[in-house]
Amino acid sequence: MIGVHWDISWHRSIGRDSFWTPAHLAIQLCGILAGISGGYLILATTFADQSPLRAASVRIWGFRGPLGAFIAAWGGIAMIASAPFDNWWHNAYGLDVKILSPPHMVLAAGILAVHVGALILILGYMNRATGEEKPRLRALFLYVGGMILVVLTVLELELTSRAVMHSAVFYRVVATVAPLVLAAVARASRYKWAATWVAGVYSLFVLLISWILPLFPAVPKLGPVLYPVTQFTPPEFPMLLIVPALALDLLWQRTARWGAWKQSVVSGVVFLATFVAVQWPFANFLNSPAARNWFFGTIYFGYNTSPLSLYAKYQFIPADATADFWREMVIALVLSVLLIRLAFACGDRLQRIQR
């Protein structure tokens, strides 16, 4: 994910250069490493009779290995396959300057699979582990869960800028990923502060990236240059997901005996209410002069950001019509509830993963 954020920053500050940029190579190296690691685990388990993993492995196409290794290897292959597809896409359509495109989704599916593979690999060990090993594995598990939240929020970057944080669509978009990840990881880990840790990993990762990237000089190599850039343009300040995550952890500690549906409905309401309650006023702050510093990062813009845009002028997009606003908010709430219920179901199954 460092490569992904680096690449997005590269596109915003330097512009597209070639396939062989360091950021692209970092992304693809991740796919290659995942493929090699997963492949090694699979081959070692398959061909070494004395492999300690052999009993705790699954069988696919005559090979044996931990389930997570197969998923990570699948992700590695998908990431590598996305490269020529993406390159052809640029050559055919010239469409590059956006995150949401079919080849980028293949890449995202690969990155997500690498993370989910790692998550399940750890989970298998964790569920079999006893004693001191278990908390260490749980910490790893929560870290990977946080990185999955980073992956999914990157996909939403174009739809979650501070200019849209007073639009209901923003909350609907966030509701499609955050509750799912927070609830699934929390349920699978059976740890009472899991959601807070996951959101904390996400927040810390994005904060570090947003503080470190601008330390490096960069100048646009592409035109039109609408905004003069002298350093790598970082991502925006992380969303305040840590607050609803903390609220959910507190809620789940007190509602463990509730039925899954009842718990999901209340969780959905709590997630959305707390997130709106903190992010809405925080968006006001981000658009204010007080946030125009390196810490909150609203002084940074991409070279192709029009100075006339609402974003550059620290303004919000026009307010939704009342009916539209509430319709989107209701959809956001329903999504939150349903995805948390789905996450509970997945989490319950993940708790039983042994291999």
Added chain:
Amino acid sequence: MKRAPAAVFFQLPLAALFFALPLVAHVGSPDVFYEGDAGPYHLLVTIRPPQVIPGVAQIEIRSASRDVQQVRIVPLRLTGPGAKNAPVPDVADRSHDDPQFYTGALWLMNTGAWQVRVQADGAQGPGMLSVPVPAAALLVLPMQKGLGVGLAVLGLVLFIGMVSIIGAASREAQLEPGKEPDAPHIRRSRIAMGATAVILLGTLWLGATWWGSEAGANEKRIFKPLQLKATVENGDRLALQLNDPGWLNRRTDDLLPDHNHLMHLYVIRIPAMDLVWHLHPERTGGDTFAQSLPSMSAGRYALYGDVVHENGFSETATGEIELPAINGQPLQGDDAGGAAAPVAKADYNSVVAPLSDGYRMVWERGPMPYRARQPYEFRFRVEDSQGRPAEGMELYMGMQGHAAFVRTDRSVFAHVHPSGSVPMAALGLIADSNPHAGHNMMHGEPPAEVSFPWGFPKPGEYRIFVQVKRAGKVETGIFDARVEN
């Protein structure tokens, strides 16, 4: 390292360089040719725009001066905020074999009017020129067969792989280590695999729909030239209307005058290409024009109308009209015409075209065959009946001459002037960096020679219409060229 073609750039006198700059016009000829001065250095710049946007434009620069030490190139928008802040320039690669030849590649990120700024540094200090470039997606490149097969195989592996992974997850992942799956687990695994296959197929269908939607949106971005709808009114009045077939948010009422004319119209009888007129219709409404026709023979005529939009984007509107014999008005102002044998009887070895009063135009073409996609300098001289350089030469619309290159199947049309295929109106928009853009720098009578930098975009047979002005009359010399691959 690419080497410049063995064309005769700069081995010829270049008096034409000091004349007014041209407007652009092209059909099937997207490459831009420009000859001009970057401070003390005389350069020929060839820009091959990308076929998709964003895409990479290939840049070739030949310096007439041996003392240029470095050439840097950078793309900017022609107008607006993007024209003010330049990205970091790229240093053009200098050919090892030919140190006066430089190449480079630049990304053009948006559709519209761009400029490529060329900065030359050398013994005489720095110099700069800017070349307007219209950027538009021209096509969608198909996927190569090998790549398609490779991606399909990878896709199949990923599809079957995911189905198998979900099957294994349902069958064994929750079992105690060492335990074999029983019949219920195996049955559940098969159901999960079937469901996964259905979900993946649904995802692929959604992906294909999305892909189709993106491709459709891209299709709308592919350049669609303006169309000229032509009718004849009152026996000799040509009425023209610019029709936009629907390309982005283009307007048809935002044209810039180029040498005081909003449209430069070539009218060529087809298929013989034996009659040509270079006319300048007057605007009668937002997108309508009218032109008094000269006396013309009956026949079908092709129309090529060069226009420049207010943002500097230039294009050629095309159309056709069937005309009866026209008993029209004498040619007036800058309007001109010419005649030659039909292209079916073209002599591809002839280098002499007769003009009026016993004068003639001679094409100094040399013995080498012309090849496609190579820049050349097409040089012509005007002689009297005794073979002496013609006297009484004048500027024609502020320049030494005009040339139109037309492929005989009409898939290529280019209106070129002594400094290349760049629109003067667009140059005027970046006059800050081209202080002499559009100005006639020559004093006294022009020489009896004119040259045009251009390159044939593809092989085939071409007819070349060259127009110069002498003794108050526009003369048209017509030549034919066969171009090899």
